[in-house]
Amino acid sequence: MVWAGICSTGKTPLVFVDVGVKISRYNYMDMLDEDCFPWTEQHFGDDWWCFQQDTAPSHKANETQDFLQDRCPDF
Template sequence: MRKNYSNKFIFVDPGVKVKSEYYRETVLKKKFLPWVRRHFRGRHWCFQQDGAPSYKAEAVLNWIHDTFSEFIKVDISKKKLGQWPPNSPDLNPNDYAIWGILEAAIYGKKFNTINELKAALRRAWSRIDVNVLASAVDNWPKRFRACV
């Protein structure tokens, strides 16, 4: 039986520009962290994010370092690369597989409200077969080796 992960889209509040404080306090602390605790319940996992400026703010990275036992680090000093390669969608299953599936499911449809769009995305997510998700994740080591 597939667990229901469809409620784990994290949508930005209307009219908000995602700056580092909003990202840390609202997205990570209030929305993501409670989900992580319920979902993983002590199992091993690693946090990964892209290189958006608000994600790389020192206060955000310090909080991530103090909160998550394992994460892929990005160097903000620009003196070294860190562990996270910049501009690398090949290393994120969402970027190289899942977003395309979601985009195809809603492409060309008209939505009268943001809530209709959100509902359509949730429905599209719930229809993705768990084997497709597993395949995207299983493909990650091959992509990683190719990048190295």
């Protein structure tokens, strides 16, 4: 599997997940922390940005929701 974020002015680095790995809420949050948020900080700086995701179980988990409310503007 490959994960990436996109916007009108660029894309995050591609994140490759090994075959057979199920994305849990914990490794999803690690992936965001290690790959997504450093890019958003560098790319957007103090500018406003919006994080959107679908309803995959790792996205809907309470821990993930709390994590994203702390890290993303207007989540």
